[in-house]
Amino acid sequence: MSSPLQIGLLVFPRVTQLDFTGPLQVFSAVPGAKLHLIWKRIEPVPSDSILTLTPTTTFADCPQLDVICVPGGGGTDDLVNDTEALDFLREQAEGAKYVTSVCTGSLVLGAAGLLRGYRAATHWSAMEFLRQFGATPTKTRVCVDRNRITGGGVTAGIDFALTLVSILVDRTMAEAIQLRLEYNPAPPFSSGSPETAPAEVLALVKERIAPNQVRRIEAVGRAAARVI
Amino acid sequence: MSSPLQIGLLVFPRVTQLDFTGPLQVFSAVPGAKLHLIWKRIEPVPSDSILTLTPTTTFADCPQLDVICVPGGGGTDDLVNDTEALDFLREQAEGAKYVTSVCTGSLVLGAAGLLRGYRAATHWSAMEFLRQFGATPTKTRVCVDRNRITGGGVTAGIDFALTLVSILVDRTMAEAIQLRLEYNPAPPFSSGSPETAPAEVLALVKERIAPNQVRRIEAVGRAAARVI
Numbered sequence: 378m379s380s381p382l383q384i385g386l387l388v389f390p391r392v393t394q395l396d397f398t399g400p401l402q403v404f405s406a407v408p409g410a411k412l413h414l415i416w417k418r419i420e421p422v423p424s425d426s427i428l429t430l431t432p433t434t435t436f437a438d439c440p441q442l443d444v445i446c447v448p449g450g451g452g453t454d455d456l457v458n459d460t461e462a463l464d465f466l467r468e469q470a471e472g473a474k475y476v477t478s479v480c481t482g483s484l485v486l487g488a489a490g491l492l493r494g495y496r497a498a499t500h501w502s503a504m505e506f507l508r509q510f511g512a513t514p515t516k517t518r519v520c521v522d523r524n525r526i527t528g529g530g531v532t533a534g535i536d537f538a539l540t541l542v543s544i545l546v547d548r549t550m551a552e553a554i555q556l557r558l559e560y561n562p563a564p565p566f567s568s569g570s571p572e573t574a575p576a577e578v579l580a581l582v583k584e585r586i587a588p589n590q591v592r593r594i595e596a597v598g599r600a601a602a603r604v605i
Numbered sequence: 606m607s608s609p610l611q612i613g614l615l616v617f618p619r620v621t622q623l624d625f626t627g628p629l630q631v632f633s634a635v636p637g638a639k640l641h642l643i644w645k646r647i648e649p650v651p652s653d654s655i656l657t658l659t660p661t662t663t664f665a666d667c668p669q670l671d672v673i674c675v676p677g678g679g680g681t682d683d684l685v686n687d688t689e690a691l692d693f694l695r696e697q698a699e700g701a702k703y704v705t706s707v708c709t710g711s712l713v714l715g716a717a718g719l720l721r722g723y724r725a726a727t728h729w730s731a732m733e734f735l736r737q738f739g740a741t742p743t744k745t746r747v748c749v750d751r752n753r754i755t756g757g758g759v760t761a762g763i764d765f766a767l768t769l770v771s772i773l774v775d776r777t778m779a780e781a782i783q784l785r786l787e788y789n790p791a792p793p794f795s796s797g798s799p800e801t802a803p804a805e806v807l808a809l810v811k812e813r814i815a816p817n818q819v820r821r822i823e824a825v826g827r828a829a830a831r832v833i
Contacts, residue, residue, distance in 0.1 A: 395786065398626035398656065402759070405654035412655045421659065426633035427640045428626065429659050431649065480787075501787055518791040530787025531630070535760065540793045552796035552806040557814075558623065559708075559729055559758025561797025562790035563746040565768045568780035569789025578780045586785075 382545065385413040385442040385469070387482075388432055389462070391452030394424040396479045396534050400446060403538035406554045407546060415439050417461065425450050436465040441472045444541070448534070449480025449500060454592050457488035457600035466491065477526045477541065479534035486527070487512055488600040496522040500530035501571050502586055506593065509601035532569075535560060610773065613641040613670040613697070615710075616660055617690070619680030622652040624707045624762050628674060631766035634782045635774060643667050645689065653678050664693040669700045672769065676762070677708025677728060682820050685716035685828035694719065705754045705769065707762035714755070715740055716828040724750040728758035729799050730814055734821065737829035760797075763788060 384404050386397045404410055416422055416432040424430055445466065447456075456462050466489040470476045478486050483499040486492050487510025497512040498520035507514040518536040520527045526544075528537030539560070543551035568574040574582075612632050614625045632638055644650055644660040652658055673694065675684075684690050694717040698704045706714050711727040714720050715738025725740040726748040735742040746764040748755045754772075756765030767788070771779035796802040802810075 393630070394626055395630035398622055401654055401656060402621070402623035414655060426629055427642060427661055428629060431657050431659075433655055518789070519793070530785075532763065532786050532788045532790060536791055536793060543793065548794065549803075549806060549809070552794045552802060553810050553813075555792060555794055555796040556799070556802045556806055556810050557758075558760050559797060560760045560790075560792055561746070561801065562760060562788075562792065563764050564783060564788055564790065565747070565764060565771065566776065566780045566783055568783040569787060571784070573789065574780060574784045575777075578777060578784055581777070582781050582784050585781075 380409070382407065382410045382444075383413065383440055383442045384410050384444040384446070385415050385439060386446045386448065387462070388414050388416050388422050388430045389452045389456055390423055391425050391450055392422070392430070392448050393450030393480060393531055394426060394428050394430065395531050396448030396450060396482065397446070399532065399534035400448075400479060400538035402558060403535065403542060403554055406557060407542060407550065413439060413442070425452075436461065439469070442469050443473060444475045444477060444545070445469045445473050447478040447482035447485045449478070449482040449484075449531070451589060453481040453485050454596040456485045457596050463489040475524050475526055475541065475545075477537070479528040479537055480530050483507060483512070483527045484510070484597060486525070488604060490604050492525060495525045496520055497525065497527040498529045498533070499527065502590070503593070506597045509597055510604055608637070610635065610638045610672075611641070611668055611670045612638055612672040612674070613643050613667060614674045614676060615690070616642045616644050616650050616658045617680045617684055618651055619653050619678055620650070620658070620676050621678030621708060621759055622654060622656050622658065623759050624676030624678060624710065625674070627760065627762035628676075628707060628766035630786060631763065631770060631782055634785060635770060635778065641667060641670070653680075664689065667697070670697050671701060672703045672705060672773070673697045673701050675706040675710035675713045677706070677710040677712075677759070679817060681709040681713050682824040684713045685824050691717040703752050703754055703769065703773075705765070707756040707765055708758050711735060711740070711755045712738070712825060714753070716832060718832050720753060723753045724748055725753065725755040726757045726761070727755065730758075730818070731821070734825045737825055738832055
């Protein structure tokens, strides 16, 4: 592993910002780690909310990473067919120690051909799309399959990042970061997964994301046709 | 309550970004809510990590908010003695429905005189400082005392924000957002609080934050002398 540890997170238009701000907070607490926020150009990128994100390096200037991480969000529907971004991921993946994602970032890894024959996690609403990239959908908060480490939806990025730190450094470091971030979660409701959410809440959310699903079916279908 | 719902989060140098990106992700999912990132000037503000944050409005231009939220982080040691910021908070608090914080943001509310006689939460390492502002330290992820709603350390911001949405809108809305964010946490270790962390991990973290505590004792002492 290079010294310092080089950890890069992709930022892109309409990224779900918590997909990467959660892991970023964890990784930033690793002494000596060098963090990179990567996009095509260094100019503010709109996230899914009012937060704009400023990349710190470009595809062209980014050093070889030890860890490449792709967060998720609505913007992944464009990324899965963005050959410039997919080429960058493939090149980095060749030299990286760990190829990782949070939420629907795993669909982008899949579209880059990087999950064929691997188990992978993603957001609960996107599970079945993984199969189109030759991956095996896995319903866990964090899925470790050889050097592919993928997290579930959005907030799973925190569990993912702590797991990765325990692998990259050691368990004590991960526990120390967990304590600093007071990650002792106590959700006020038990609606965090389709299995535990009230039926009417699940129906409401499915209805609300239905238009996105239509777009995703088209985008993933096109991407998968190119990969497989 | 005004329509749309006006929710403002303070951003400031050396804010712990996850303190506010967690709640921001939750609040952004409330239909019709208008979000504001507030600082003295609209220019990029450095967070505690490589992420820079761009405010969307200034103290002078910010409309009356329904919810004002102060996140925490190292920068709160400056904020507790920043009369311009404290004046802004006091003015907003007069008309706001809810006056809120995450992590050491509650020390800033305290320094503005807004927690005298209230129970409040904060990061586990900062609990005792609350007393100097006339507040009663409360070891919970979320502390609701009348219209003061304060969260514990960093990741408690997610629990805090879901609780606040259930109060602002309703429980179904909070549950729907929890499901979309797949907030079904499964920390890989049980080190998220001083009570559950291994003794050597707690000792390690206490040693590492000791210099910050020295600075905080001085800053809070000065702030408290002005308030009480």
